[in-house]
Amino acid sequence: MAWRPFPRTLTPQHASPTPPTHPTPSAAAPPGRGRDLVRTATGRTLDVLRLLVVVARGLGRTVSAVRRWWERTPRERRGPVLIAIVACLLILWLTPYGPLIGAVALAGALAWQGRDRSADAADGGPGEAERARLQTLYEALVPFLALAGDPRPQPLYAHDGDWRRAFTDFAFAEDGRLAHLTLRYPPHFGDGDPESRARLQRLLCARAGRGREYRFAWNEEAGELTLTALPPLPTGVYAQRFVTAPGETVLGFTDLHTVQRTVPVIEDGGGRRDLPPVVWRTGPRSAEPHLLALGRPGAGTTTLLRSIALQALRHGEVLIVDGGGAGEYAFLAGRGRVLAVEPTLAGALSSLEWVTRETERRLLAANRARQTGRDAPEDVCRPLWVLVDRPSVLGHLARSEGQRDPQDLLQVPLRYGRAVRVTVAIADQFEGAESLIGAVRAHTRARVVLGPATPDQVREVLGEAPATTPPPQVPPGRGYARLGTGPVHRLQVPATPNPYDEEAAEPQRRAVMELLTEPMAGAGRRVGR
Numbered sequence: 117m118a119w120r121p122f123p124r125t126l127t128p129q130h131a132s133p134t135p136p137t138h139p140t141p142s143a144a145a146p147p148g149r150g151r152d153l154v155r156t157a158t159g160r161t162l163d164v165l166r167l168l169v170v171v172a173r174g175l176g177r178t179v180s181a182v183r184r185w186w187e188r189t190p191r192e193r194r195g196p197v198l199i200a201i202v203a204c205l206l207i208l209w210l211t212p213y214g215p216l217i218g219a220v221a222l223a224g225a226l227a228w229q230g231r232d233r234s235a236d237a238a239d240g241g242p243g244e245a246e247r248a249r250l251q252t253l254y255e256a257l258v259p260f261l262a263l264a265g266d267p268r269p270q271p272l273y274a275h276d277g278d279w280r281r282a283f284t285d286f287a288f289a290e291d292g293r294l295a296h297l298t299l300r301y302p303p304h305f306g307d308g309d310p311e312s313r314a315r316l317q318r319l320l321c322a323r324a325g326r327g328r329e330y331r332f333a334w335n336e337e338a339g340e341l342t343l344t345a346l347p348p349l350p351t352g353v354y355a356q357r358f359v360t361a362p363g364e365t366v367l368g369f370t371d372l373h374t375v376q377r378t379v380p381v382i383e384d385g386g387g388r389r390d391l392p393p394v395v396w397r398t399g400p401r402s403a404e405p406h407l408l409a410l411g412r413p414g415a416g417t418t419t420l421l422r423s424i425a426l427q428a429l430r431h432g433e434v435l436i437v438d439g440g441g442a443g444e445y446a447f448l449a450g451r452g453r454v455l456a457v458e459p460t461l462a463g464a465l466s467s468l469e470w471v472t473r474e475t476e477r478r479l480l481a482a483n484r485a486r487q488t489g490r491d492a493p494e495d496v497c498r499p500l501w502v503l504v505d506r507p508s509v510l511g512h513l514a515r516s517e518g519q520r521d522p523q524d525l526l527q528v529p530l531r532y533g534r535a536v537r538v539t540v541a542i543a544d545q546f547e548g549a550e551s552l553i554g555a556v557r558a559h560t561r562a563r564v565v566l567g568p569a570t571p572d573q574v575r576e577v578l579g580e581a582p583a584t585t586p587p588p589q590v591p592p593g594r595g596y597a598r599l600g601t602g603p604v605h606r607l608q609v610p611a612t613p614n615p616y617d618e619e620a621a622e623p624q625r626r627a628v629m630e631l632l633t634e635p636m637a638g639a640g641r642r643v644g645r
């Protein structure tokens with residue numbers, strides 16, 4: 117913006133060395149000069165107004181960028197940043213001319229933020245290749261989003277249309293692929309129809325580049341769809357002592373902006389970083405006191421139960437029913453606070469009968485304590501974890517032997533266990549899901565799906581399909597988790613191998629062994645004491 121010098125005609129009269137004279141016809145300003153004066157004054161006013169508009173636009177963009185940062189940043193990281201900002205302001209305040217310098221810098225920064233970005237788009241914004249990509253994507257969307265015989269003079273999607281009207285925000289990754297895109301869709305598009313949504317999402321995925329996961333966010337009010345390419349979840353985290361409170365269990369790790377906090381973790385190779393966990397809360401206040409995990413064979417549900425068992429041992433007692441019977445939990449047998457590891461039908465039945473009686477005993481004891489106004493005894497408050505792997509196999513065996521299905525014995529802990537800290541976690545394969553009894557389905561409100569699964573399979577288990585596309589390669593322990601009616605999270609379970617499995621990586625096996633409690637003298641079943 118060019119600042120013009122003050123015209124001489126605007127110089128105050130009293131500043132003139134010559135005394136004022138009465139105008140005479142010959143001395144009057146020519147008529148053209150008056151017009152110049154008006155034009156100059158209007159030009160200057162417009163320049164100032166334009167600058168104010170740019171600064172106001174910059175202010176708006178900055179405020180929304182700060183708000184996005186605030187929402188995205190975990191709570192524990194906001195504090196240090198705010199402290200650093202306050203410290204900088206204080207230093208500026210104490211520096212000579214600091215406030216003035218700060219104000220000028222702020223105005224400059226706001227003006228830069230508020231600059232006209234359409235000019236950037238023409239030169240410094242998307243390059244030619246990127247513009248071509250956006251145009252190709254736009255053209256691919258036209259057959260799907262254009263309305264035949266659209267009466268509007270300039271429809272949003274048309275064969276000779278321009279992507280700039282339809283794509284309101286976009287970003288490219290360093291490799292030149294689309295990282296983020298917000299597009300407007302026309303009002304006639306059926307955004308309430310799942311099939312239409314799925315078709316548009318499939319089309320966008322194909323055009324934005326295969327081999328990545330994408331998150332879709334629909335804003336029906338504004339008629340906008342946002343696509344974001346997601347980085348793969350980290351697979352290098354193994355079993356370790358996670359920073360959690362009693363009653364909290366880390367199911368795995370997910371995307372940063374979808375959960376409230378991060379926990380420090382050590383990765384394979386010894387690197388440390390903060391990762392966002394999916395934390396499952398159990399106990400009397402939990403709305404999801406029991407868990408069900410389903411997956412294909414080899415998807416990692418046994419590993420998830422092992423990970424839960426090792427975390428549960430920190431504060432409670434664990435009883436394991438191993439319907440798979442492959443000795444995947446044998447390393448836990450005889451360890452402190454491990455009540456039993458039951459690989460047989462008979463063992464499972466007697467252990468689960470004990471769990472039923474123990475739940476009832478705890479309920480009575482807690483009730484008595486309440487009536488007498490005392491605190492519940494310590495043995496009622498100690499968490500008891502019942503982990504059941506492949507109950508469908510045991511159910512099948514029970515039916516063939518004319519015995520009771522062990523799942524029936526889970527009814528009492530599932531229905532009433534929450535109040536007395538009895539938690540049930542069940543894992544099975546998709547094929548076994550049909551034989552899960554009603555109480556299991558009704559009371560396991562924390563849900564996990566692991567391994568390759570169709571959106572319908574995920575929806576059946578979690579009650580809602582994920583907002584993200586399936587990963588191109590599904591590593592073991594990769595899936596989705598949902599706690600009650602909360603959002604569906606992408607999930608990567610920490611590697612927790614059977615330490616007796618010689619094919620597992622040595623550092624991971626050692627990490628599991630380090631989390632084990634001490635061996636108990638007279639190892640064996642300790643239920644029914």
Ligand SMILES: Nc1ncnc2c1ncn2[C@@H]1O[C@H](COP(=O)(O)OP(=O)(O)OP(=O)(O)O)[C@@H](O)[C@H]1O
Pocket residue numbers: 411412413414415416417418419420440545592593594608609610611612613614620
């Ligand atoms: N989160 C994970 N990280 C790394 N490896 C994993 C993870 N989960 C599972 N694995 C590996 O995948 C393989 C199968 O895991 P797991 O036994 O837990 O699967 P599963 O679903 O219980 O299958 P199955 O029911 O057939 O035993 C194992 O070799 C295990 O070490």
